Amino acid sequence: MQMKRFQGPLERVNDYCWRIPKSYKPGMRVDGLIYANEQLIERICEDPAPEQVANVAFLPGVQMASLAMPDIHWGYGFPIGGVCATDPLQGGVISPGGVGYDINCGVRLVRTNLSANDVQPQIELLIQQLFDNVPTGVGRGGKYKFSPQQLRALMESGPRGLISRGLATARDIDFTEGQGCLQDADPECVSPRALQRGYDQCGSLGAGNHFMEVQVVDQVFDQAAADVMGIKPGMVCVMIHSGSRGLGYQVCDDALRSLRGVPAAYGIELPDRQLVCAPVESPAGSEYLGAMRAAANFAWCNRQLLMWQAREVFESVFARSWQELDMQLVYDVAHNIAKPEDHLIDGKSKRVWVHRKGATRAFPPHHPDLPTDYASIGQPVLIPGDMGRASWVLVGQQGSMEKTFGSACHGAGRVLSRHAAVRLSKGRHIDEELRQQGVVAKARSRKGLAEEQPDAYKDVDLVVDVVDKANLAKKVAKLRPLGVIKG
């Protein structure tokens, strides 16, 4: 299949929202709604992503609408940037494709008390040290090796289990979404193959769009919220983007295989095999959920260990302990996950399974799931942009609860295929170009860097603007990159 422009109907709801009516395809149970402005929607329709929004509307038990965030792009099955909620009491399903292969891929932000002036003279050394010490790239494992038994324990506890090993603090756990642990994880549902793929990968970055980036706070838009998070202009931060590595990929792969016959057994008709699903309340559904939760907890351990290694490198480069450098976790968010959450639907509170495939939870102030310190400001929403321009910190707003099951965007969203990005970089040196812009970039693969160049992504400012104007999340701070390591 080639990249085909979306030809279906699209109705303007308002300046920031577009509807694909459920009359578009027989089988759609609800409308599709895409959050975007006029400029972005034009781009979004250039590939089949809106078709995928319509396809998700086929899922049994789907509530309100199949949603897409402004960073939506063509995925496999679900669009990247897709959100949907299903009600188990109405035959609602769980779909592994709605979580993705990289279960609990997500982002964390760590602050420091260093200024750009402190770091700039050392930036080459710092990035080199991060590159040498943090495992990156295809098939690379890390320095932490866990036996199957230890892995199983971590998959049940999440990073809390790393405290006793001196690799996490209680504060780190408090500032991780859901304290870094999905309840009822069942490591017994994780296959030996997944354990084999994961045993040496906890604490490794991986490749593709994963990264560890040293950034500086460029601009603050909400002083009060920034104060609560302890960030201010000129401050250096570290942003980490990774997920559950081979373990999570294998859990998803195993589930898609074992669910092959399930939709037919329950009389569920789907327009795409990648949307394969099982009723939440079914043996097949429970088995996937047990394994998915375990992989999600593994991913939080992975990001915890990546942060720990970043702390160690900063300690060695700046000759101070990480506590002296105030390298505290601002927050950690998942953007590929499914969770049971309470939402008001048609005036009734319902416990639904919210699938976020390339979308970030964005709970508003005073939501019970927030850390106490953030109760007054709302949940931090961390939006990596691209390695040349910017990344953002936002906080969740009430509008997200009313419109998007408490969700916002997760990034800038790709605009060029990897193929097109490589073609565009022919005869250029992306690392040199970035250096000219003041960003030191180190990657194992030259092609990988070309594929991830800034031009491959939408302008994150436009994406964030839509989320802000639609009242899903509010701008707090804009960060710009100083240096990045990639696979």
Next chain:
Amino acid sequence: MFTIFPHTADAGLRVEAEDVETLFADAGRGLFSLLVSNVDDVQPNVRREITVDGDDLEYLFFDWLSELLFIFEDQHLLFSQFDVSLQKGGLRGVASGEQIDRDRHRLEHEIKAITYHDLKVKRTDQGWIAEVIVDI
């Protein structure tokens, strides 16, 4: 013969061959060309035998590629030569290659998984065609 076709976030692999065995073998090579840019330099020193059960050609194709990907990740083996025979009830394949040597092999993409999205294996007037999107 294989080609890589564009997909926004991931990569598409299209394979065309005269017979279905060559189709599967060339798909293996296409997969490894995404993992390592100089797949021609991978020496066929180590052999792994792979069997996949099933009758549905598309699922067999998917499972064959998934199996190769798993061996790559688990045993750190790169493959460059493939020999496949299809029988009733499944396939038997032999993949030949060598251990990853980061000085000689230019590793490029991390493939998270083979996906079912738009997966097809079809007979054409000229022979066979297969398309698959891999998650990167």
